Amino acid sequence: MPNQSPFDTTQNIFQNRDVLDVDDYQPEQLIERDEQIDEYASALEPILNGWKPNNIFVYGKTGTGKTATTHYMLNWLRHDIQEQSSAVEGSDKKDSNTTSSTNLEVVYLNCEALTSSYQVAVELLNDLRDEAHQVATRGHAPNDIYNWLFEEIDNRNGVVLVVLDEVDHIGDDDTILYQLARARSTNNLKNSNLGVMGISNDFSFREDLSPKVRDSLCEKEILFPAYNATELTEILKRRAEKALYDDAYDLGVLNSSAAYAAKDKGSARQAIDILRNAGDLAQKKDLDTITPDLVKEAKGIVERGRVSEMIGGLSPHGKYALHGLAIASKNNETPIRTKELYDYYRIVCQREQTDTLSVRALRDHLAELDLIGIAKEDQRNAGRGGGKYKQFDLDVKVDAVIEAFKSDTDVHHSMDNSF
DNA sequence: GATCCACAGGAAATAGTGGCTT
């Protein structure tokens, strides 16, 4: 093969790009989260004695280290239990009654796609059961599911720790939490101890729980505040040391990446994403260093990516509502109140040749847009004669929205011919 | 301090999908 390979593997920027992969890379050291680790430790410690741990409720926005810290703690927990059991085996095998080790089963479940208590219960049950005894996601009586679930847990003869990430997706039916949190007192469990950890990025979720559930689920609460720019810089330093070549970046680059993210959501994910993208840009342009300009460009890329992702998760009418809002924004008519936005929405529906939904339905879609953070709502009250109403505006750049709609299959008419 | 506006948003009903048990 005389020709040169089309692959260019020379690296000026990254010594290990994977370190900047937010989803896959688990740092072995967590920084800026000592307080939370201590609180976790004290709540989980009883497990090492085979006792019931405190139920824990964890909350904080995305990218504040909830999931990373949780996995970090679970790894330590498994590690310590493992050591315990090998210590027992090493000692007197016959007399294991007194020093027996603890059986621990951790069930980690991300509830992102699960919208009801029922679905969570089925999912948990299937996680505990083997391949041959899986149950279907519909068609069973709820009580059967719960009974089977407790049967499985009780069979474990040890401690079962159920971790429910993104619990707020369950919605307002908290039966599963109620069942799990109170399993002990209702005598459903005789041989096992059950601990529940709920992780949520919605602060209000805790308030919406029924009082009984709140008391038992929130025995221990751990709050993950957003990172400030200084903390983000520290985090980036750690990552950059491993991910990048020393002379490929300077402190200024880390500072500005951190600053952009801190100003927006205070999310470590975002800061790391910006840095990685800046590195990719430098690589593509065959540069030896990451420049401030590239960081700025990377910030734009990350924001556009976020917007596309959010739009991708919307239902068709959610998209039409957003499209209407974007047109209004282009027309400099935002913030716009619901009633007027309805007109824009109707136009979008006409052009997409779909039926227009009621105002009530639009209100639900707009609430959804606010929830995911692509739009922001603002309640106003003009008093007697004016009344109470809401105003909406985009919470991201209009151009990012327009860009994202160009590659969307549900919206066929781009904004370019929207006027 | 009572009034009253323009909505917000809860509740129930409806319709359609799909899967269970017997």
Add this chain to the structure above:
DNA sequence: AAGCCACTATTTCCTGTGGATC
């Protein structure tokens, strides 16, 4: 096949609400 069940997206109906104005 009949009679269950869960879930989603929607409509219709209606009660609740906060503060500028009277």
